[in-house]
Amino acid sequence: MKIFRICGYGSGRSVLVSRLIEELSFRQIVTAVIKHAHKPFDMDKEGSDTYNLRQIGCRQTLIANRDRWGLLCETPARPEPDPILLARHLAECDLILAVGFDSAPLPGLEVMRAASTGEPLYKRDAHIRTIVVDGAPPPDAPFVFRHDDIENIATHILAQAVPLPA
Incomplete structure (x- = not known):
């Protein structure tokens, strides 16, 4: 099993994750999601x-x-829950997407809006090496995809995901 993190609040992250699940399912990649809830549920x-x-x-x-x-x-x-520990409760799958775990030490991407005024997570988290943005990316942005480039984002995630630590 491999794991990859997807971060970004108020950025279209949930829509992106849904579209990625569809794409990964089409490719017959068995995918699980661990979703961090910031509010009680x-x-x-x-x-x-x-x-x-x-x-x-x-x-x-x-x-x-x-x-x-x-x-x-x-x-x-x-x-705060650790997505690696939580992942051990999951049945065998090909890929785990850890969604919303902003401080987990896992490779990941940040979904953001070009119009956002907050400090991007990638500036303070070396594990975020990719951003997905709906417009022009910041000039110092790492590797960049557009929101609608689902096939290439899925390929990138599959290449960057790491084995779940033992």
Whole structure:
């Protein structure tokens, strides 16, 4: 399994990731995504058995049927999750996209808007060696792709992804 990071907030990152998944699936690359959520979330439904079990102290709940399964883990007062550790919970696949893990020490690309006024992540993160931008890139930008160059971005990711550390 290989892993690659995709960063960039408010930049069209989710649309890009969706289009990349379509392209990689077309190429028969089995892909998984580990998505960092910057806000609290709950995938469970209030009143369900698994929700109630979690509310009374169950730390892990695995729910399954013939179509899918999901593991919910309660991790109160823990540091930010490590995508490499999380990846070890995934079934065998060809490629893992770690989306939104801005400080993970993994090779990656930054999705950005040309009109953005914030400091680009690539300026302070040596692991970001590629940007995907919707217009003219900054003059000091590393390797650059346009948002709509999905085939070449997918090829680049496959070449730059690294084996998942043991």
